[in-house]
Amino acid sequence: QVTLRESGPALVKPTQTLTLTCSFSGFSLSSSGMCVSWIRQPPGKALEWLALIDWDDDKYYSTSLKTRLTISKDTSKNQVVLTMTNMDPVDTATYYCARTLFTMVAVEEYYFDSWGQGTLVTVSS
Amino acid sequence: SYELTQPPSVSVSPGQTARITCSGDALPKQHGYWYQQKPGQAPVLVIYKDSERPSGIPERFSGTSSGTTVTLSISGVQAEDEADYYCQSPDSSGTYVFFGGGTKLTVL
Numbered sequence: 001q002v003t004l005r006e007s008g009p010a011l012v013k014p015t016q017t018l019t020l021t022c023s024f025s026g027f028s029l030s031s032s033g034m035c036v037s038w039i040r041q042p043p044g045k046a047l048e049w050l051a052l053i054d055w056d057d058d059k060y061y062s063t064s065l066k067t068r069l070t071i072s073k074d075t076s077k078n079q080v081v082l083t084m085t086n087m088d089p090v091d092t093a094t095y096y097c098a099r100t101l102f103t104m105v106a107v108e109e110y111y112f113d114s115w116g117q118g119t120l121v122t123v124s125s
Numbered sequence: 126s127y128e129l130t131q132p133p134s135v136s137v138s139p140g141q142t143a144r145i146t147c148s149g150d151a152l153p154k155q156h157g158y159w160y161q162q163k164p165g166q167a168p169v170l171v172i173y174k175d176s177e178r179p180s181g182i183p184e185r186f187s188g189t190s191s192g193t194t195v196t197l198s199i200s201g202v203q204a205e206d207e208a209d210y211y212c213q214s215p216d217s218s219g220t221y222v223f224f225g226g227g228t229k230l231t232v233l
Contacts, residue, residue, distance in 0.1 A: 046211065046224055047162075047168065047213075047224040047227070048224065049221075049222040049223065049224060052222070060221065062221070064126070096167060103156075105174075106155075107154065107155065107217070107218070109155060109156055111173050111213065112168070112213075113173070113179065115167040115169070116167065117167055
């Protein structure tokens with residue numbers, strides 16, 4: 001059974017750096033085709049993909065947030081960490097981590113088959 | 126930046142078929158994926174690779190693809206299907222992931 005759980009601060013101040021940890025079980029991030037992504041959702045708004053790390057330690061970021069994001073993994077601990085710098089009130093959202101599967105058809109594709117329950121992060125002074 | 130366009134809302138009566146569309150320029154070459162999200166819950170994958178259904182997803186959920194549009198169909202809609210539905214697909218490079226703006230399905 002695949003499970004993922006996000007952890008981190010519920011409240012951060014503007015300009016601070018947010019660090020979120022995704023702890024997972026039921027799969028290995030060293031297995032070919034396995035990835036973990038971070039996705040966020042502001043209250044009442046749509047999902048937004050943020051970052052992805054794959055089994056080979058390749059990393060991909062949203063073009064709009066690339067300069068603020070860093071994703072890393074600790075395969076031995078089954079954890080993926082996301083840091084986001086210079087937090088702003090518009091970054092208030094529920095942050096999800098999700099197991100991400102890689103598939104190669106005509107081009108590379110990624111999709112999310114298991115999600116954590118999400119963690120609400122509020123940015124406020 | 127790449128965009129996937131969904132209608133903001135769709136309404137159907139119980140027992141009818143709901144169809145939710147998602148349009149994007151890269152969809153002729155990329156697959157579409159669909160997620161169901163109920164209030165206060167994480168999204169759930171309901172369709173992958175345009176038309177495949179994960180285990181545990183009811184058969185009334187199906188997906189099709191035609192040109193620049195992928196469609197999620199829910200036949201025999203039930204009250205429990207009321208939720209937000211999001212399509213997802215990569216852009217033409219395959220490197221980046223995009224979500225549509227979401228469609229709120231209301232069961233009348």
